[in-house]
Amino acid sequence: KVQTFPCYRWFVGDLKMEIREGKATTVMDDSSPKLLEHRKTELQERRKTYRWITWAPGIPRCIDAKTEADLPQDARFENEKRSDFEHSLHYALLELSLKKLTIRFGKSWNDLEDFKRIFWKLRSPIAEYCMEHWEEDWLFGYQCLNGSNPRMIQRCKTLPENFPVTAGMVQRSMADGTTLTKELKAGNIYLLDYAIMEGIPTNTIKGKPQFIAAPLCLLYQHPDDGLIPIAIQLEQTPGLDTPIFLPTDPPLAWLLAKMWVRHAEFQVFQLLSHLLRTHLVVEVFCVATLRQLPAVHPIYKLLAPHLRYTLEINCRGRTQLISDTGIFKRVVSTGGKGLLILAQREYKVLTYRSLQPRSDFIDRGVMQISNYFYRDHSLMLWDAIHSFVSGMVNLYYQTDRDVQQDAELQAWIRDVTQEGFTELPNFGLKSKLSSREELSTLLSVIIFTTTAQHAATNNGQFDWCAWVPNTPCTMRLPPPTDKDAVTMEMIMATLPDVSQSCVQMAITWHLGRAQPDAIPLGQYPEQHFTEGRALEMIDSFRKELKKIEEQILNQSAGLDLQYLFLLPSRIENSITI
Ligand code: OYP
Secondary structure (H helix, E strand, O other), X not given: OOEOXXXXXXXXXXXXXXXXXXXXXXXXXXXXXXXXXXXXXXXHHHHHHOOEEOOOOOOOOEEOOOOHHHOOHHHOOOHHHHHHHHHHHHHHHHHHHHHHHHHHOOOOOXXXXXXXXXXXXXXXXXXXXXXXHOOOHHHHHHHHHHOOOOOOOEEOOOOOOOOOOOHHHHHHHOOOOOOHHHHHHHOOEEEEEOHHHOOOOOOEEOOEEOOOOOOEEEEEEEOOOEXXXXXXXXXXXXXXXXXEEOOOOOHHHHHHHHHHHHHHHHHHHHHHHHHHHHHHHHHHHHHHHHHHOXXXXXXXXXXXXXXXXXXXXXHHHHHHHOOOOOHHHHHOOOOOHHHHHHHHHHHHHOOOHHHOHHHHHHHHOOOOOOOOHHHHHHHHHXXXXXXXXXXXXXXXXXXXXXXXXXXXHHHHHHHHHHHHOOOOOOOOOOOOOOOHHHHHHHHHHHHHHHHHHHHHHHOOHHHHHOOHHHOOOOOOOOOOOOHHHOOHHHHHHHOOOHHHHHHHHHHHHHHHOOOOOOXXXXXXXXXXXXOHHHHHHHHHHHHHHHHHHHXXXXXXXXXXXXXXXXXXXXXXXXXXX
């Protein structure tokens, strides 16, 4: 349904709209005292309705609402979305409890093949592909680039001191005629370092302790085989009990070592890349926008469609996912105290710069790596978003001074930095906006994060987590200390049990599947803008997205594994799940 009049549910007072004929105005454009008064009253109301609260210290602050039921109607899911959200989860859990029963009364849980009995195909070609090929080293490497957490890998120029890999250890992984030293110099060696996991308190589930490790994994960009893991150490401190696992080790030992890396990956992916760096970061902008910008403000009009449903999904996440009794407490190793400590550690080092894709790739040293589709698509999308946003900003702000003098906008950025991102001295976002370029970059970060970055982390979670051994949510035994002692029995006793695996599949399916009332990137059914030039810019943004769509489709045609998470038509306009 397309509304031709700029009608937004937060918009109070029709009179106001008639006077301005739907034009977006900043506080400097509105000269009449009556209009100014109107802006003021609207904001006073909104600040009463939308308040900040500290849900937990050391992470971004959020909306003051105990549950989604406390949210104003305007911020709630529409009926269709709510009933789908609630039904799909029940459906998934029910389906899987049936599977669980058949296993309980059937054969025992003693072999990796047994995961097949609870595995749900559910129209995910990638999940099936993963189930068939997950043990292959190249697929492990592929997931660092184009899986659901593509921001962990970094170039390694010198080996970390606490990871004493020798050239001899990895010689057999190297291409003919080269050595580790040469490849380090050539820039073909990469690293995954899960130091942030060290010492995180572990969950206890049904009386049984769960386990966490903080692995390091070295990868090599092999000229023929692509990116492959070549050495894994499961803890940060080397020692006799912390052997360096190699692809040449007994196959089960190498496999279990990779699973431990993927277990750390599950935690970092879901809690840091997904929850903290998209959901919680965006909520700050959402609350500040609702509190500080009136509905006629051009920046409100620009952002509102990218903030739809985020408050409600985050409230649901806080009560049902990461609370003391939530899903994490029930089935994930970082459930309970661990997840908060992990999020606090990441929040401390979170930078504004790392939210900008180009800087992120440069800082991680991954600009040269080949077949990094996530990077290539992110950059195309960033450029399209940035050029659209700059166009809009320049339309409403003729000079940098206009930005500096927009009191509402300055109150907004102060709310973001001083009320939202508190305790974050090194974040790198100033509490004053001084130029049009600064504003454009910030708005692009917000829109990129709510759309592309969320899609990249959210949409692949069923694909890559449904085959539980590939990305286990918990581990039930400590990491192996002796390469020669790894058995299939030990692997099965380590991996999530039947019931934990079922929940992992149900939740990742529930969150990763396409949403029923999704609005794709760049579609604005609630037409906030009415000015011809603004509409033209929206139009060219859409044309640009269409080009990207075609380019991605062409590039993926014929590939066994297609990277389609950043296909514009599959990216939602806001974080709604
Ligand atoms: C809200 O009834 C959300 O139990 C997900 O949260 C799941 C529920 C509620 C459960 C509903 C119920 C959405 C917002 C968010 C986020 C990002 C982190 C997602 C982590 C997913 C982890 C999957 C865990 C599998 C074991």
